[in-house]
Amino acid sequence: MALDIRALIFDLDGVITDTAELHYQSWKRLSEEEGIPFTRHDNEQLRGVDRRESLRRILKGQPIEESIAQEWMTRKNNYYTTLLQDLTPDNRLPGVVNFLEEARAAGLKIGLGSASRNANPVLDKLSLRSMFDVVGDGYSVARTKPAPDLFVWVAGALGVPPMQSVVFEDAEAGIAAGLEGGFWTVGLGDPANVGRAHVLIRDLSQAAVRAILESVEQMSVKG
Ligand code: BG6
C-alpha cells in the first residue's frame, strides 16, 4: 500500500534557526545572578524541552518555591526576548527556504511544532511565518515534548494523520515525541541525540524532500 505522505512538521530551534545559543546566554545570565552552576554542556540537556523543564534540569532536582521559579523564568525570558530583537532572516539555518519551497511545490502541508512560547515572534523575525500552514507552540498544548501532544495537535490542525506526516527534529525529546505519536521522524545533527529517528540527515541543506519521502516509503514497504 502506498504511504502517501501529506505533511511535514518542523521543530524550530535547531532545525529552522539556531536559538540554543541565545537560550544559553539567557539562562547563563540568570544562573550567574543566582549562583547556580550552569555550563554549555548543561545547556545541551535543555534542547527541545519547555521552560519549566529547562529550569528543573538546571537545578538538577534541587527543590524551589514555585513563586521563585516563576520569577526566574520571567527574568530569563526577558533576557531571551531582548536577544531575539537582533534576529534577522540571516539567522535561518542553511537550506531552510529551499527545502520549504520544495515541500510546498510537492503539494505537502507544512507545520511547525515548537515547545517555545516565543515561536511566533521568532518566525516573524526570520520572515518565515507565511511558509507555515499551522504553527503549534508552547501555548498550544499543556504537555510539550517528549509527550507527543504538540505534534498530534499540529497534525490535527493540518488535517493529516500522524502516519502520513514526517517530523523534523534535532532533539532527543522531539524524536521521542514524534515516535510516540506515530509519526515518521527525521533526525538532524548529532546521532547521539537523534539516533532513534527513521532517517538521519546533517541539516536541511543536505537533504531533498523527494529523497526523504522515498526513504520513508522504502521503510514502510520493509515494515
Ligand atoms: C525549545 C528549545 O524550542 O523551546 C528549548 O529547544 C526551550 O531549549 C524551549 O527551553 C522553551 O522556549 P521558551 O521560548 O518558551 O522559553
Ligand code: MG
Ligand atoms: Mg530543537
